[in-house]
Amino acid sequence: MILNQIRDILGQPFYYTDNCLIYNMDCLQALKRLPAEIVWLTVTSPPYNIGKSYENPMILDKYLDWCEAWVAEIYRITRPNGAFWLNLGYFSIPGRAKAIPIPYLLWDRIPFHLIQEIIWNYGAGVAGKKFFSPRNEKFLWYVKNPDDYTFNLDAIRDPNVKYPNQKKNGKLKVNPNGKNPTDVWQFSKVTSGKNRASKERTSHPAQFPMAVIERIIKASSNSREIVLDPFIGSGTTAEVALRLGRATVGFEIREDYCRIVADRLDNFLQHQTDQEAQLELFGTSKAV
Numbered sequence: 001m002i003l004n005q006i007r008d009i010l011g012q013p014f015y016y017t018d019n020c021l022i023y024n025m026d027c028l029q030a031l032k033r034l035p036a037e038i039v040w041l042t043v044t045s046p047p048y049n050i051g052k053s054y055e056n057p058m059i060l061d062k063y064l065d066w067c068e069a070w071v072a073e074i075y076r077i078t079r080p081n082g083a084f085w086l087n088l089g090y091f092s093i094p095g096r097a098k099a100i101p102i103p104y105l106l107w108d109r110i111p112f113h114l115i116q117e118i119i120w121n122y123g124a125g126v127a128g129k130k131f132f133s134p135r136n137e138k139f140l141w142y143v144k145n146p147d148d149y150t151f152n153l154d155a156i157r158d159p160n161v162k163y164p165n166q167k168k169n170g171k172l173k174v175n176p177n178g179k180n181p182t183d184v185w186q187f188s189k190v191t192s193g194k195n196r197a198s199k200e201r202t203s204h205p206a207q208f209p210m211a212v213i214e215r216i217i218k219a220s221s222n223s224r225e226i227v228l229d230p231f232i233g234s235g236t237t238a239e240v241a242l243r244l245g246r247a248t249v250g251f252e253i254r255e256d257y258c259r260i261v262a263d264r265l266d267n268f269l270q271h272q273t274d275q276e277a278q279l280e281l282f283g284t285s286k287a288v
C-alpha cells in the first residue's frame with residue numbers, strides 16, 4: 001500500500017491512522033524524497049508571503065522560485081490522471097500593484113494543465129476605503145492530462161434550482177439532482193470571535209471551510225484514493241478526505257499546528273466511532 005511506502009521512506013509520522021499520515025516536516029524536503037505518481041489529488045493553500053505569523057518572509061523572486069520548486073514536486077508525484085487544486089490570494093508589489101492575484105505571477109511556472117479558475121466568494125472581510133472591499137479568492141484547478149481526469153459532477157450538483165419543473169419538448173430541463181454549481185462558489189469563511197465563531201474553528205489563523213474542500217474532493221477524486229495537502233495547517237483537507245472515505249497525507253512545518261491537526265482528527269474519529277456505536281445500538285434495539 002502507498003501509505004506504507006511513504007512511511008518506509010519518511011519514517012515515523014507525527015500522527016497517523018490506517019488511512020492518514022501527518023508529518024511535521026518542510027514539505028519541499030519531504031516531497032523530494034517521495035516516488036513519482038503516487039498521489040491522485042493535491043488540495044492546498046500555501047503561505048502567501050504577506051507577513052502572516054506562520055511565514056518566513058521572502059523577496060518576491062525567491063517566493064516565486066520556491067512556489068515553482070514545490071509545485072514541480074507535486075507534479076512529479078501526481079498520478080497520470082491526477083489533479084492539483086491551488087488556493088491563492090493577493091499581495092501588493094510596491095510601485096506596480098496594490099493587490100495582484102498571485103496566480104498571475106505563477107502562470108508560466110506551473111507544469112500542470114489549467115482547467116479553470118474558480119472564484120470563491122465569501123460574505124465578510126476587510127472594508128476598502130479607496131478600492132473595492134475584497135470578497136474573493138481563487139482556486140485554480142489543474143490536471144496532469146486534459147484528456148483523462150476525474151470530474152464527478154453528479155456528486156456535487158447544487159440542489160438549489162429556481163425552476164426545477166421547467167420542461168423542453170416534454171422533458172425536464174434541469175437534472176432532478178440539481179444544477180452544475182458553476183465557477184463562482186459562495187461559502188462563508190471560517191470565522192473567529194466570541195459570538196460568531198464557526199463551529200469548525202480551530203486556533204489556526206487561516207483555516208479552510210470544510211464545505212469548499214468537500215466539493216473539491218468529491219469532484220476530483222474517488223473513494224480510497226490518496227489526497228495530499230503539503231501545507232496542512234489545521235488539518236481541514238485531512239478531515240474532509242477521511243470523512244469522504246479517501247486516504248490522506250499532510251505536511252506541516254510547525255509542531256503546534258500538527259498538534260491541532262492531531263486533536264482535530266482524534267475528535268472526528270471519536271465522533272465517528274460514537275455514531276457507529278449508536279447506530280448499532282439503535283439497530284439492535286429495533287430488532288429486539
Ligand SMILES: C[S@@+](CC[C@H](N)C(=O)[O-])C[C@H]1O[C@@H](n2cnc3c(N)ncnc32)[C@H](O)[C@@H]1O
Nearest residue numbers: 026027054206207208231232233234236252253
Ligand atoms: C495557509 S496555511 C494552510 C491552512 C489550511 N488550509 C487549513 O485549512 O488549516 C499554510 C500552512 O503552511 C505551513 N507551512 C509554511 N511553510 C511550510 C513548509 N515549508 N512545509 C510545510 N508546511 C509549511 C504554515 O505553518 C501554515 O500552517
